[in-house]
Amino acid sequence: MAQISLQDIRLVDLDLNRVGLLQRLRQKNLAAETAVCVERARYVTEYLRDLSTDAEPMELRYAKAVRHFLSNKATFFPDENLLAGTTTSKYYGAPVYPELTGLTIWPELDTISLRENNPQKLHREDADELNLEIFPYWMERNILERTRKKFNNPDCMRLFERIVFFLASKAGTISHTVPAYSIVAGNPAKVVRMRFSENEISILQSIEWWNWDDSKLDSAMPYLLAGDVSALQAFSSKYDLSSEQGAESEVASRRT
Secondary structure (H helix, E strand, O other): OOOOOOOOOOOOOOOOOOOHHHHHHHHHHHHOOOEEEOHHHHHHHHHHHHHOOOOOOHHHHHHHHHHHHHHHOOOOOOOOOOOOOOOOOOOOEEEOOOOOOHHHHHHHOOOHHHOOOOOOEOOHHHHHHHHHHHHHHHOOOOHHHHHHHHOOOOHHHHHHHHHHHHHHHHHOOOOOOOOOOEEEEOOOOEEEEEOOOHHHHHHHHHHOHHHOOHHHHHHHHHHHHHOOHHHHHHHHHHHHHHHHHHHHHHHHHHHO
């Protein structure tokens, strides 16, 4: 039976000052820059786009894509670190998951390294790869778009998108949403002016035009583009009345 050689197994007498290696690793972690790693996104995308077929079951395709990534990822051992294996090829890296919510960083590929707060280092060649080769493949294939199409953009999907926007904005130190239909600028952001009057904003919020079906939105497009809120409200009332009358006529014709 093995014997315990430590006088106090609680290690109360040990701290970072007495364990030099742990202290050095801690200092390196605190000093390291956070870096975006595109390695996983590169190899998963490469396999699904170029090396697989839709004839295979989805579960098998993704399993093989992960195997392709693990077989090709760079081997990375930080100096003095006795723990083998990392999730990225960066010392302090953040992997990109384009099939999930990774596309939320697409608009800031050119600026993510320059954030005043919480910058994420991204090399130019990696940003170009995400922008031109990886993200375009996932535009219609990521889980958000698939869910939206399969379930006709359900309420839970719209709520999730708002949460994703909120979480993404926290990285840029945007801590609050802005007033509806306001134009904001600056850092910190300030309201420059409102797009519509208070009465017009109240009308827009009451008719909830963003929840209209595609047919109604297509018909309303001239009013939306013109920014004429009164005309948009009048159109909505007439459209809904016409739809109700059409439905009543169809029911009556079926009865006869």
